[in-house]
Amino acid sequence: MKAITANRLTDGRVIYRTAEGQWSSRLDEAEHLDGDAAEARLAQAEAEFGIAVGPYLIDIEDERPGGQKWRREAIRLTGPTTGSTHEPA
């Protein structure tokens, strides 16, 4: 399965596209897509203006980021793994 992610225009935060065409900071609210539907939704997201910067498709496996870029997307989802005081709020 796929989901659409992007960064929010105003502050750059990671967001996911919902089935209602809104954007959420929660991956569990993202619309799961496959095949042509994923490409069509992505084209739609790319054509919209206002909230998202650089939308793209990511792989989803077991409700989590999957595929070859799973670690990158997991870090985008949960923040830096560096610990200390630098965990995202």
Place this chain on the structure above:
Amino acid sequence: MYKYDAYDHALVRERIEEFRDQVARRLDGRLTEDQFKPLRLMNGVYLQLHAYMLRVAIPYGTLNGPQLRTLAHIARRYDRGYGHFTTRTNIQFNWPALVDVPDILDHLAKVEMHAIQTSGNCIRNVTADPFAGAAADEIEDSRPWAEIIRQWSTFHPEFTFLPRKFKIAVNGARDDRAGIRVHDIGLQIVKNEAGETGFEVWVGGGQGRTPRLAQKIRDFLEPRDLLSYLTAILRVYNQHGRRDNLYKARIKILVEALGAEEFGRQTEEEWAEIREGELELPAAEIARIRAFFDRPAVSKAQPVPVSGKPGFAGWLRRNRRAHQVEGLSSVVISLKPVGGTPGDITDDQLDIVADLAERYGFDEARATPDQNLVLPHVRNEDLETVWDALVAAGLATANAGLATDIVSCPGLDYCSLANARSIPIAQAISSLVEAEGLAEPVGDVTIKIDGCINACGHHHVAHIGVLGVDKRGEEFYQITLGGAFGNDASIGGIVGKGLAGEDVPGAIVRVLKTYLEIRDENERFIDTLRRVGADAFKESIYVAA
């Protein structure tokens, strides 16, 4: 320290207002991201994994108290309470909102700072020896020359759209602490047989996916000719640099393709056309800029103290550097607490460094290519007071130049270009080295880590380099040995196949232990490595992997 004149202030103010309008037009849809991206990059604003990142320029790494306090304020109010010093002696904020960036730039402008020349294919922030104006081995202060280059290169219309980014370093000491051989242009201040000061000119160095050491194209350049000669080099590069291929666009590729001799010949040919013109530096202008960089004076020189406090003597031994003025010392403020994030500093720590710089440091601090800070001028009688304050602030780690003083790029925890994480590897190595009690016995060694081949963490020129790569979704790390940054600059060689992340700290520790076993008396790590060769360490890397 250089002070802005009316022209500098106007230049920065105009740029902020221009960018404020560009941000507004992006937010209301009049600019697309494709249109906006090059504009934001020209103002130091990147879009990384989690957020926008603002890279603030610190020309030749020099900061004063008010500037440090402003960086603290930005970290506190607009970020998450910390900033990150980079190997180019800049500072990055990892979490600013785009809507806040124009206001952040306003704060910076009030203390004569900006984010110009921190991105794009222009001449980037010029770097210099972080101990310039202080080092005991100095031939001449490199900062006035770095400032002259900064003023000449800022918004230079001919060099704003070069084939690729362009980095210049100036070193004025006998020890090269600016890394002139891994820069597009490296300038080494020298004296000729007549005792006159000038520049050796090196070109074509750089790291990234094609690491190359710069080659010397001129033994002695008179100071008045500095800008005309730089212009000639850049014109040859601008004319012939590979704009067709991003990976072959740096000057190092051109110098290699032409050969240093031919590149030098073309430069001299171009220079002959322009050297007598308006680019010749007037002596009065050189003197005017030099006057901003006074050497601090001490009325009654005191010796370096010997204190009974636990830890102070060790900190002096590792983090103090000899000063050219009797009665003064330079000290390294390590931003490498064991297990911490290399180069990170909190808002409160920035305020404390500002206090120390103002009270005890002639209002100066420096950022270093090793992601540490320096107080370049501290009276010897104030060293213990400074150390006490640093201890209280968690900034007194006595590890400058040791195996726990690790350089690391932000890696996959922040950077959109990275393939693998680097900070957690640095944290794990420094924790294990500390647990094994190896840092002091091993002594001087450089360990530098990158999360991709762009090499912002300088792994190519580390005695022990670590390069993260991605193999089908898993992180692996290549170990390089034998690199060096400085007079004996060299590019490290890959030892063998990549290791899993969890195996890297153990491998590094085994390399350090092997060194302790085979070194000759008083032999540094890099000298042992060069004597016996990298293969002597190979088994220690792979034995348990």
